[in-house]
Amino acid sequence: AQSVTxxxxxxxxxxxxxxxxxxxxxxxxxxxLFWYVQYPNQGLQLLLKYTTGATLxxxxxxxxxxxxxxxxxxxxxxxxAHMSDAAEYFCAVSDYNQGGKLIFGQGTELSVKP
Amino acid sequence: xxGVSQDPRHKITKRGxxxxxxxxPISEHNRLYWYRQTLGQGPEFLTYxxxxxxxxxxxxxxxxxxxxxxxxxxSTLEIQRTEQGDSAMYLCASSLDWAGNTIYFGEGSWLTVV
Numbered sequence: 001a002q003s004v005t006x007x008x009x010x011x012x013x014x015x016x017x018x019x020x021x022x023x024x025x026x027x028x029x030x031x032x033l034f035w036y037v038q039y040p041n042q043g044l045q046l047l048l049k050y051t052t053g054a055t056l057x058x059x060x061x062x063x064x065x066x067x068x069x070x071x072x073x074x075x076x077x078x079x080x081a082h083m084s085d086a087a088e089y090f091c092a093v094s095d096y097n098q099g100g101k102l103i104f105g106q107g108t109e110l111s112v113k114p
Numbered sequence: 115x116x117g118v119s120q121d122p123r124h125k126i127t128k129r130g131x132x133x134x135x136x137x138x139p140i141s142e143h144n145r146l147y148w149y150r151q152t153l154g155q156g157p158e159f160l161t162y163x164x165x166x167x168x169x170x171x172x173x174x175x176x177x178x179x180x181x182x183x184x185x186x187x188x189s190t191l192e193i194q195r196t197e198q199g200d201s202a203m204y205l206c207a208s209s210l211d212w213a214g215n216t217i218y219f220g221e222g223s224w225l226t227v228v
Contacts, residue, residue, distance in 0.1 A: 009154075032214045043118075043205060043219035044157070051214035090156050099170055100145055100209055102217060104156030 002027045002093050004105035012111040019063075019078040021108045023091030026072065033074040034092040034102060035065055044090065050074065061085070086112045116140060118220035120206050126226045127196055134192045135223045139208030146189050147217065148181055149205040150174065157205055163189060164211070196227045 007022040025031055032051045036044040048059025055067040065076045074091060088109050092102040119138045127133050139146045144165050149157035160179070161171045165186035175181075178196075183189040193200055203222040209215045 004156075034217075036219075041222075041224075043221045044207075045219070046216050049214070049216065092156075094214070096214075099162060099164070100212070100215065100217065101147060101159045101162055101170065102157075103159070107154070107156050 002031070002095065002098070002103045004091050004093050004103055006089075006091050006105035006108050008108055009106060010109045010111070012113060013081045014113045015083055016080050019076070019081045019085065019110065021076040021089050021091075021110065023065075023074045023076065023105060024072050025074060025091070025093045027093055027095055029095045029097060032094045032096075033065075033067060034094070035059065035063070035074075035076050036090045036092060036104075038088045038090065038107075040087075047076070047089075081110075081112045083112050083114065086110055118206055118208050118218050120204075120220040120223045122223060123221060124224045124226075126228060129198060129227055130195055132192065132194045133196060133225060134190055135204050135206075135225075137189045137191070137206030137208075137220060138187075139189070139206070140218055142210070143208035143218075144186065144211050145209045145217075146183055147207040147209075148189070148191050149207065151203045151205055151222070152201075160191075160204075193225070196225075198227045201225055201227045 035047040148160040163183040
């Protein structure tokens, strides 16, 4: 069965500092990997996704993530945090056997200090 | 706005009452998903449709829950005899027919059972 582990339920960074949100997955077949962001009382918005091809994926708002098969990881990074990045971030996994449904991690709340 | 829309956004109901949520997916999307999210947790898969066919149901979807997607367009999620444990946000999402496609989420419907 697929699963996702997000290390750290809460991450706090200073404005302008590097953002690193960790995600490890478990999948018996090649995975499709996603990062979503959720602002309070709102739905989820896709930041980026990896399906096939280049393992370094660039997304919206300056975020990027790298698929590392050997480490079963898909960590999310942003070189310089902005106050508007404060939100909940979810990593998710799917594959061609799953009908497209996503299995989500528990989420990481990102706080950005001025 | 051509995104996924959900109605109502908020519902407060008394324990034992029935509630129904509606979801209108992005018009050309043939896959439609329902998820449930409680505070501090990632979304949990409930069920999904390919056109009008309900292809998978999670064990979380007890017999008090029923979902339909008549004619493969909008969908409804009904909860009968609500319990306090049903209090959550119910998220609808839609996508095109491929596991790696982006799944677009609605704003969610908050249910509070008192």
